[in-house]
Amino acid sequence: MGTPGPRERLLDATITSLRRDGVEGTGIAGVLAASGTARQSIYQHFPGGKAELVAAAVRRAGDFIARRGATEPHAHVDDRIDWWIGQLRRHDFALGCPVAAGALAGADSPDVVTAAAEVFARWAAQFGAHLVEAGADPERSAALGRFLVSSLEGAIMTARALRSVQPLEDLRPVLHRLIDDLLPH
Missing domain, CATH: 1.10.357.10 (Tetracycline Repressor, domain 2)
Incomplete structure (x- = not known):
């Protein structure tokens, strides 16, 4: 399957942050650090910023469950x-x-x-x-x-x-x- 790309790493790091800290406690800097991705990856994959990233992470977690x-x-x-x-x-x-x-x-x-x-x-x-x-x-x-x-x-x-x-x-x-x-x- 290979190594997850930046989009998947951002989503997975966001899911973990949501599970631990909720939406308010989930920050872009923490997600970037946990995912090992560059800042521009957020806006490349989620042009709507944090709201789009978090909504996509919620859907991804929902699919997994x-x-x-x-x-x-x-x-x-x-x-x-x-x-x-x-x-x-x-x-x-x-x-x-x-x-x-x-x-x-x-x-x-x-x-x-x-x-x-x-x-x-x-x-x-x-x-x-x-x-x-x-x-x-x-x-x-x-x-x-x-x-x-x-x-x-x-x-x-x-x-x-x-x-x-x-x-x-x-x-x-x-x-x-x-x-x-x-x-x-």
Whole structure:
């Protein structure tokens, strides 16, 4: 595959910064230093500056996470929860979800918030589609897809604050019961 180019290195460094410091704490100088790229690379690849870079990083992170996990609903939930538990433990609870960071960007970064909303909607629709494929009602599946995203993001933030994976472990059986309620018996 080769060495990542400057664009990919900028995006990856931005994702890490978003996970650690949020949108406000993500600065161009830090991203440049972490990525090992020259300043002109930002404007060559992201002419809109920081806002365009951060929105692209949120979408890239969203794509990465969307590719994770099984299609069977129970296994999908377990895969997502297990992955986040591993991430939180590996990084000593210092790194959260870059998409959630984008969602919290506020009115000064509408393109970033829009990117986060698009990712959350895609994740919800993806899980809803897995439920429908397993035989669940489409409308109820869409609602559970939205709930999965909301509850998982809340559990990640709570786990970071408490420095405990227990909120994610608590969420697992609840989501499994909700899935069971939707699937045909």
